[in-house]
Amino acid sequence: xxxxxxxxxxxxxxxxxxxxxxxxxxxxxxxxxxxxxxxxxxxxxxxxxxxxxxxxxxxxxxxxxxxxxxxxxxxxxxxxxxxxxxxxxxxxxxxxxxxxxxxxxxxxxxxxxxxxxxxxxxxxxxxxxxxxxxxxxxxxxxxxxxxxxxxxxxxxxxxxxxxxx
Amino acid sequence: xxxxxxxxxxxxxxxxxxxxxxxxxxxxxxxxxxxxxxxxxxxxxxxxxxxxxxxxxxxxxxxxxxxxxxxxxxxxxxxxxxxxxxxxxxxxxxxxxxxxxxxxxxxxxxxxxxxxxxxxxxxxxxxxxxxxxxxxxxxxxxxxxxxxxxxxxxxxxxxxxxxxxxxxxxxxxxxxxxxxxxxxxxxxxxxxxxxxxxxxxxxxxxxxxxxxxxxxxxxxxxxxxxxxxxxxxxxxxxxxxxxxxxxxxxxxxxxxxxxxxxxxxxxxxxxxxxxxxxxxxxxxxxxxxxxxxxxxxxxxxxxxxxxxxxxxxxxxxxxxxxxxxxxxxxxxxxxxxxxxxxxxxxxxxxxxxxxxxxxxxxxxxxxxxxxxxxxxxxxxxxxxxxxxxxxxxxxxxxxxxxxxxxxxxxxxxxxxxxxxxxxxxxxxxxxxxxxxxxxxxxxxxxxxxxxxxxxxxxxxxxxxxxxxxxxxxxxxxxxxxxxxxxxxxxxxxxxxxxxxxxxxxxxxxxxxxxxxxxxxxxxxxxxxxxxxxxxxx
Numbered sequence: 001x002x003x004x005x006x007x008x009x010x011x012x013x014x015x016x017x018x019x020x021x022x023x024x025x026x027x028x029x030x031x032x033x034x035x036x037x038x039x040x041x042x043x044x045x046x047x048x049x050x051x052x053x054x055x056x057x058x059x060x061x062x063x064x065x066x067x068x069x070x071x072x073x074x075x076x077x078x079x080x081x082x083x084x085x086x087x088x089x090x091x092x093x094x095x096x097x098x099x100x101x102x103x104x105x106x107x108x109x110x111x112x113x114x115x116x117x118x119x120x121x122x123x124x125x126x127x128x129x130x131x132x133x134x135x136x137x138x139x140x141x142x143x144x145x146x147x148x149x150x151x152x153x154x155x156x157x158x159x160x161x162x163x164x165x
Numbered sequence: 166x167x168x169x170x171x172x173x174x175x176x177x178x179x180x181x182x183x184x185x186x187x188x189x190x191x192x193x194x195x196x197x198x199x200x201x202x203x204x205x206x207x208x209x210x211x212x213x214x215x216x217x218x219x220x221x222x223x224x225x226x227x228x229x230x231x232x233x234x235x236x237x238x239x240x241x242x243x244x245x246x247x248x249x250x251x252x253x254x255x256x257x258x259x260x261x262x263x264x265x266x267x268x269x270x271x272x273x274x275x276x277x278x279x280x281x282x283x284x285x286x287x288x289x290x291x292x293x294x295x296x297x298x299x300x301x302x303x304x305x306x307x308x309x310x311x312x313x314x315x316x317x318x319x320x321x322x323x324x325x326x327x328x329x330x331x332x333x334x335x336x337x338x339x340x341x342x343x344x345x346x347x348x349x350x351x352x353x354x355x356x357x358x359x360x361x362x363x364x365x366x367x368x369x370x371x372x373x374x375x376x377x378x379x380x381x382x383x384x385x386x387x388x389x390x391x392x393x394x395x396x397x398x399x400x401x402x403x404x405x406x407x408x409x410x411x412x413x414x415x416x417x418x419x420x421x422x423x424x425x426x427x428x429x430x431x432x433x434x435x436x437x438x439x440x441x442x443x444x445x446x447x448x449x450x451x452x453x454x455x456x457x458x459x460x461x462x463x464x465x466x467x468x469x470x471x472x473x474x475x476x477x478x479x480x481x482x483x484x485x486x487x488x489x490x491x492x493x494x495x496x497x498x499x500x501x502x503x504x505x506x507x508x509x510x511x512x513x514x515x516x517x518x519x520x521x522x523x524x525x526x527x528x529x530x531x532x533x534x535x536x537x538x539x540x541x542x543x544x545x546x547x548x549x550x551x552x553x554x555x556x557x558x559x560x561x562x563x564x565x566x567x568x569x570x571x572x573x574x575x576x577x578x579x580x581x582x583x584x585x586x587x588x589x590x591x592x593x594x595x596x597x598x599x600x601x602x603x604x605x606x607x608x609x610x611x612x613x614x615x616x617x618x619x620x621x622x623x624x625x626x627x628x629x630x631x632x633x634x635x636x637x638x639x640x641x642x643x644x645x646x647x648x649x650x651x652x653x654x655x656x657x658x659x660x661x662x663x664x665x666x667x668x669x670x671x672x673x674x675x676x677x678x679x680x681x682x683x684x685x686x687x688x689x690x691x692x693x694x695x696x697x698x699x700x701x702x
Contacts, residue, residue: 010343014292018284025285055470062467068289068309071343163342 002031003057004076004083004153006161007046010069011037018067019046028052028060032085032128032150043071043163047152049128074161076153083153086125087134088113092142093120101141108134119144168296169194169327172260173202175303178335181231183207183222183585185215189235191275192262194327196233207585207614210606212239214578216246217604220255221582224565225541225590227380229256229310229318230582236262237275240321241282245572247317248286252569253401254378256315258306259283265325266294280321288316296329300336308339313346314465315378347464350486354479358460359493361434361477365458367502368394369432371417374401374568375439375463375483382406384487385438391491393498394436395506397425399446400554401568402439408533408558414506418446420551420701424509429453431505436460439483442472443569450474462486513556522696523674525549525623529556529595531674532621535682537591538562541583545576545596548629548701553595555702562590574603580618581610591619591684598624598648608661608690617688619681622654625695633701658690665690 009015016035023030031049038045050060057075064073093101101120105112108130114121124134128151135146155161172195176184183205188196199206209215215232223230234240240261250257263269264276280292289309291302299322306318362368376385382405389396389412396406397417406413415422417429429435429447435457442450442461450473453459461468461475462483469478479486515527529552536542537560544553544566557564565583567575580594596604601622611618632646658665668674668691677691 013294014280017281021284059467059471062471066465066467068341068344 001053001057002049002051004081004151005048005050005061005064006074006076006153007048007064007070008038008072008161008163009044009046010071011042011044012069015044015069016046018069019064022063022067023050023060026059026063028056034150034152036152047150049151071163072161076155080156080159081153082156083127083151084125085128085131085151086123086149087131088121088123088147089135089138089143090119090121090145091138092118092144094118097141101138104134104137108137110134166331166333167194167198167327168299168329168331170198171299171331171333172303172322172327173198173204174333175300175335176204176231177202179303179307180228184231184233185209185218185222185582186233187212187215187235187239188233189239189262189275191236191264191324192233192239192260192327194324195260195262195322207581207610209578210609212242213246213574214604214607214610216243216250216257216259217572217575217578218582218585219257220246220250220253221543221565221579222586223250223256223582224579225563225583225586227256227378229258229307231258231260233260234262235275236264236279237277239275240279241277243279244283244286247283247319249567249570249572249575250317251286251288253374253567254315255317256310257317258310259317259319261319261321262327263292263321263323266323267325269323280319283319286317287319288314290319290321292321293323293326296326296331299326299331300334301339304336304339305341309344313344347466347480348482348485350462350479350481350489352489354477355486355489356493357477358436358479358490359495361458361460362392362394362436362494363497365434366499367432368392368434368436368499369428370394370396370436370438371399371429371440372396372402372405372438373399373440376402376405379439379464379483381439381484381487384484384491386412388487388490388494391496392494393500393503395428395499395503397428399440399443399568400566403554404559404562404564407560409560414510416554419448420445420554422555423511424506427509428506432457434458434460436462438462438487439464441468444472447473519696521669522694523668523671525552525693525695525699526556527671528668528674528678528693529553532593532678532681533557535678536560536562536593537682537684539590540682541565541580541587541590541592543576543580543583543592543594545594545600546571546573547597547600548633548699549595549597549600549623551701552623573600576600577604577607577618577620580620581607581616584616584618589684591682593619593621593681595621595623597629598622598626598651598654599628601654602648602651605657608658608663611688612661612663617686619688620690621681622690622692623695624654624692625697625699626651627697629697629699630701632697654690654692663688663690665692667692667694669694
């Protein structure tokens with residue numbers, strides 16, 4: 001079962017290594033990991049998509065909470081989260097293919113961010129599932145290079161994961 | 166003042182009287198000022214033992230103890246001791262020197278990433294990069310090591326930080342938003358526990374090392390008395406209740422006694438307190454949880470549900486929780502249940518060893534009976550650990566051993582630390598000839614600093630426990646377990662000017678025991694000759 005876990009941590013050097021170390025040490029598998037600073041510069045937010053059964057995920061949450069620099073851990077259920085991933089892709093595209101590709105870009109909600117005589121560079125931000133479909137559609141044109149971030153997620157509605165000031 | 170001087174003052178502020186260490190270039194500024202303080206420095210003969218000595222000291226004082234090493238190999242030599250302390254939740258603050266900040270990451274002489282290397286085995290660690298953070302780092306290190314689930318905390322201090330100027334100040338309090346150890350138990354859960362005890366016909370308390378760490382031995386006994394509950398212990402919990410007490414049914418587990426294991430199988434309610442249900446303690450937790458109602462009281466929420474499915478979890482400091490429970494639990498008696506357990510108690514009978522050898526179990530049993538009330542007994546690892554666990558019964562003293570990590574060579578250095586923490590107690594380290602050769606060099610530390618501990622070496626010229634495993638599971642293919650080539654330990658001790666003699670029969674054994682139990686300010690080494698065929702159980 002895949003779960004999305006949001007972790008608020010002290011924005012210190014070495015925190016990420018403690019967290020990734022914990023995952024490998026305890027045998028938890030990470031699908032994706034994304035980290036960035038929050039509106040409070042002393043706090044970073046890490047989003048991890050991990051795979052595991054109920055027991056593993058409960059242990060994972062508890063072990064994360066034991067780390068001194070972890071402020072808050074929350075596992076988000078599928079129904080309550082808005083998740084996004086960013087993909088940048090460089091596609092082989094001669095001038096005659098450009099319009100076909102542009103149609104796909106429009107329909108899928110992507111953007112063209114760079115052009116050369118032989119390539120097009122595209123940007124898309126959406127769910128992991130949507131990105132997989134997009135990849136499928138553009139693959140026949142020839143992917144030269146592809147970069148993806150890990151998933152980041154936020155709760156729907158007014159709920160938030162933050163610490164009381 | 167120099168930061169190195171401030172570091173010494175922080176230790177003084179924390180009430181540190183003794184530190185254990187081994188100097189080197191990267192930690193010299195700190196040593197320079199350490200020598201000018203009243204803190205006693207114990208020079209060890211290997212950094213690992215500085216860690217084990219601090220471990221023994223900490224387990225007796227129940228406060229963080231300090232060990233020191235230099236950068237690179239010095240720091241890395243501490244890792245086993247850090248892991249040992251971590252596995253047994255022993256509070257320690259480890260100070261290591263590091264190469265100067267601008268050299269970090271360039272693979273300079275004696276540079277090692279000890280923070281990275283020790284990461285899996287520390288409660289927390291600090292690499293000091295800003296001299297102004299130093300007072301805060303020290304305060305936090307001691308606070309973290311000694312509160313909540315205790316454990317080792319590492320401070321890595323680059324040499325240029327030690328040399329830097331700092332204005333002296335030391336914070337009185339510490340606040341960390343992400344670290345709030347739980348203390349009081351949830352009152353609803355406390356009531357549920359009380360109700361479960363009221364309902365139970367065959368309750369059993371299992372105490373682990375957490376009870377000793379929480380200083381809750383009296384409270385757990387009071388609860389056991391009030392609701393008339395028998396007690397078993399884990400290896401780490403040994404000594405939380407006197408082994409001579411009628412309520413104590415011994416140590417459970419793979420190497421435990423039958424009365425304790427029978428109690429665990431037959432009870433209808435198992436109250437685990439400060440015990441993490443390790444694999445050597447409870448072999449099939451899944452099966453046990455199916456037939457028995459389980460209450461788990463622990464300060465570490467991550468321990469609950471980790472190794473056994475729990476019916477009633479209760480997180481918090483066990484001393485506080487037990488006091489909460491004492492208020493609500495009703496008086497009861499379980500005469501039949503306790504009578505039933507008594508039938509499984511065996512009076513040990515010892516077989517006569519072959520000529521030239523003694524029966525180690527009988528020796529330890531006799532040593533136990535003769536030992537003074539406050540004796541601190543340190544068991545090493547291997548067959549001797551199990552003989553000790555099953556035949557040494559603590560009175561009012563302590564039983565120390567490397568329970569979680571099973572670190573060979575732990576007993577002698579641990580005993581040194583324990584002795585320094587409690588000079589009025591007689592401290593006896595018992596090890597095999599394998600483990601002794603891992604820490605034999607500490608005889609020099611004993612001599613140099615005049616630390617009068619008693620050492621028993623059980624010589625069977627084998628790594629006995631591994632030998633037994635090979636006999637049972639590998640068709641007696643004994644591989645790399647012979648210790649032929651070992652020196653004459655009596656001569657070794659005498660080379661250090663430490664009195665020593667050898668025991669080869671029960672008559673001389675009695676003489677040895679009489680000397681071992683005497684807290685006479687003299688170190689002593691007794692070598693007991695044990696048959697290579699001697700079994701663990």
